[in-house]
Amino acid sequence: MRIKYIATTVVCALLGVAATQAYIRITLGGKTLNWSSNTISYNIHTAGSDDISDNSHIPAIEHAFQSWSDVSGSNINLVRGADTASGSTGGSGHTITFDETNSSGFFPSGSGIVAITPITYMLADGRITDADILFNGNQFTFSTDQTPGTFDVQDILAHEVGHFIGLDHSPVVSGTMWPYVSQTQWLHRSLSQDDEAGAIAVATGSGQTKVTGTIRKPGSTSGLAGAIVSASLTDGRFIASTTTNSNGNFTLRGMPAGDYYIHIDPLEGGMSSANLTSNSSISTAFAPTFYGGFDNPTLFSLTPGAQLGCGVLTANADIAMRESASSTTLLEQGTSSLVTIYGSSIPVGATMVAKTNELTISNITSNSSYVRATVTANSAAMVASYNLYIKAPNGDFETASGVVEVIQPAPNLAAVSQFKVSTAGGETITLSGTNFQDGAFVLFGGYESDEVTFIDSNTLSVVTPAVPLSLVDVAVHNPDGQQTVLSEGVAFTGQAVFTQSWPTKGQSTGGTHVFINGDNFNGVSKFYIDGQQVAFTFKSAKIVHLQMPAHAPGAVELTIENPASPDLVVSDFFEFVSTSDPSISDFTPRKGPRGGGTIVDLFGGGFEGVTEVWFGVDPVTGLGGKMASATSIVSAAELKATTANNSASGNYALKIITASGQGAVMSGFTFEGSNLGSGGEGFDIPGGCSVDFEREQQADFRVLMPQYLLTIVGWLILRNRLAKRRKKVGVKLD
Numbered sequence: 001m002r003i004k005y006i007a008t009t010v011v012c013a014l015l016g017v018a019a020t021q022a023y024i025r026i027t028l029g030g031k032t033l034n035w036s037s038n039t040i041s042y043n044i045h046t047a048g049s050d051d052i053s054d055n056s057h058i059p060a061i062e063h064a065f066q067s068w069s070d071v072s073g074s075n076i077n078l079v080r081g082a083d084t085a086s087g088s089t090g091g092s093g094h095t096i097t098f099d100e101t102n103s104s105g106f107f108p109s110g111s112g113i114v115a116i117t118p119i120t121y122m123l124a125d126g127r128i129t130d131a132d133i134l135f136n137g138n139q140f141t142f143s144t145d146q147t148p149g150t151f152d153v154q155d156i157l158a159h160e161v162g163h164f165i166g167l168d169h170s171p172v173v174s175g176t177m178w179p180y181v182s183q184t185q186w187l188h189r190s191l192s193q194d195d196e197a198g199a200i201a202v203a204t205g206s207g208q209t210k211v212t213g214t215i216r217k218p219g220s221t222s223g224l225a226g227a228i229v230s231a232s233l234t235d236g237r238f239i240a241s242t243t244t245n246s247n248g249n250f251t252l253r254g255m256p257a258g259d260y261y262i263h264i265d266p267l268e269g270g271m272s273s274a275n276l277t278s279n280s281s282i283s284t285a286f287a288p289t290f291y292g293g294f295d296n297p298t299l300f301s302l303t304p305g306a307q308l309g310c311g312v313l314t315a316n317a318d319i320a321m322r323e324s325a326s327s328t329t330l331l332e333q334g335t336s337s338l339v340t341i342y343g344s345s346i347p348v349g350a351t352m353v354a355k356t357n358e359l360t361i362s363n364i365t366s367n368s369s370y371v372r373a374t375v376t377a378n379s380a381a382m383v384a385s386y387n388l389y390i391k392a393p394n395g396d397f398e399t400a401s402g403v404v405e406v407i408q409p410a411p412n413l414a415a416v417s418q419f420k421v422s423t424a425g426g427e428t429i430t431l432s433g434t435n436f437q438d439g440a441f442v443l444f445g446g447y448e449s450d451e452v453t454f455i456d457s458n459t460l461s462v463v464t465p466a467v468p469l470s471l472v473d474v475a476v477h478n479p480d481g482q483q484t485v486l487s488e489g490v491a492f493t494g495q496a497v498f499t500q501s502w503p504t505k506g507q508s509t510g511g512t513h514v515f516i517n518g519d520n521f522n523g524v525s526k527f528y529i530d531g532q533q534v535a536f537t538f539k540s541a542k543i544v545h546l547q548m549p550a551h552a553p554g555a556v557e558l559t560i561e562n563p564a565s566p567d568l569v570v571s572d573f574f575e576f577v578s579t580s581d582p583s584i585s586d587f588t589p590r591k592g593p594r595g596g597g598t599i600v601d602l603f604g605g606g607f608e609g610v611t612e613v614w615f616g617v618d619p620v621t622g623l624g625g626k627m628a629s630a631t632s633i634v635s636a637a638e639l640k641a642t643t644a645n646n647s648a649s650g651n652y653a654l655k656i657i658t659a660s661g662q663g664a665v666m667s668g669f670t671f672e673g674s675n676l677g678s679g680g681e682g683f684d685i686p687g688g689c690s691v692d693f694e695r696e697q698q699a700d701f702r703v704l705m706p707q708y709l710l711t712i713v714g715w716l717i718l719r720n721r722l723a724k725r726r727k728k729v730g731v732k733l734d
């Protein structure tokens, strides 16, 4: 068995790319690549991306695969298998990984490859035995939140998954399988009808349409190989395209019923045969040709599930004029934009034609290298991709496939009905804004809601997922790939958890400093002693310090109130006593060896009742440390204590405890010396800090830079692309 690897590349176009139509299956050595089963699993590498800290790449990956599985009429079924701890793509699993160090070798310096889909297949029958997808994390930055200068994970992956299932690049500019992506538009995410037709061709469901025909060379009865065959509905919507085989025959599958125009184009515009993995022959020695002619093309009526033969079309003789459109103009309904189709040898008097009533073209100017016009999407224009044509006075024409895409307006998330929600999830909240679409999904940080109900274009009802204590961005992703982010839109909080506190007794005159260890504390928590709100110092989600108020002697309860959560009541939390607390005003020396044996002189008050002195106490938690090996009370204002050996060197607090359970803490004693080789394992801090709400806020803050601040990444890719003069290396074989 011989195997070959196919490497596919995605390179940046500075202008946008959207979703549309023109599927081509990967064909090598006359064998069309194919999977033995329509159900294919993929395995996400647990290391994730160095650029994404909130795991939001996970839903991005899932949605990129899901968009292909969702294609109606296709039996392709891509399922998430077990995650893998290995980034290796050598095994039989289908690994999705971010290669941060070029450990794969696929991303040498200057490669310009953003992501790659190596496929292993059998030469005998094209059967795919393995496919993996690698992101070039070594040279590019990835995100899921529209940060300019980064590549969008879902956008890139939607394209790569097309290769994964066996599709080649598409010559339609607005298609997901167009070989170039943008760092400022993310419309690759949504599949076009052509991409969907590709998914149908890979795994044809029952009852799908089939359109066939034969293309002949100009003035010849022999077949024309590698011509692009395109089908547009007579209203102008571009639906599907494919290439002719070596005999000039073509088959289009999965087209919806309707009335079609069908025409052919040479693969020599914005995309050329160099962008194709397929190595079948590509002929370009002919001119674009419609069945029936450009002005009165033949109308082919396709009924549901039908098979339709278009018959023979002989291509027109080649012409000098070329177009080289390479970007998509996105138009919301009722809006206009100046559109330029570049090319060469464009004759004087050439015009721009749309061949659809959905678009209006005005103010046409041209010279030998471009045709430029104002293109207006009519107010009720159907959401779809449309071709534009350069037409010469003698009737010659060139096709710019799918260069205009009419889109729905972008969503905007303005508000959520509830800012603070439970970490446990399960709360129903309302998202308000504009231009939401049915089928949108909603992310809270990196966590996706399981249940989104589309109420109307201004309202979504969403059940919150379970999310750790944090402040998160809320993102609504419309099914057409457009998204909106409400920065720091929701805070996940939960009922406070109480583990322990110290000291548990203190003076009735108030002022006792109490350490509370637990969980789910945050800056907006409230603490009540017998109903009286008290001041606190927030240290972390797991630690707060309370400054006790004055209170009559006796036991009291503590109530902790977290937003949007049930209160937590701790009975017998603390006992106020009439005896004054001991206090520490100073001590000396301030440091000693970690091995212990230092006699420390403490000064303060109330020492007559002190029974324990502790060193090595954590100053934040009030926990840990060891009791002094010897203690002697000199007076009510002075005592001496000898340090025991400490588990690790560093800065610590010391604390004193009286027989009645009152106490005081003071920080500033340093244990010195090496930590090596003595069994010390560092701090032993029960209930130590791990989640800091304030730091979480900062981590989730995102700076959305203006679009003109394209990073050097874009520049490098642009340079790469210009250097190749539109040859655009689409695929590398070795």
Ligand SMILES: [Zn+2]
Pocket: 008, 009, 010, 159, 160, 163, 169, 179
């Ligand atoms: Zn590609």
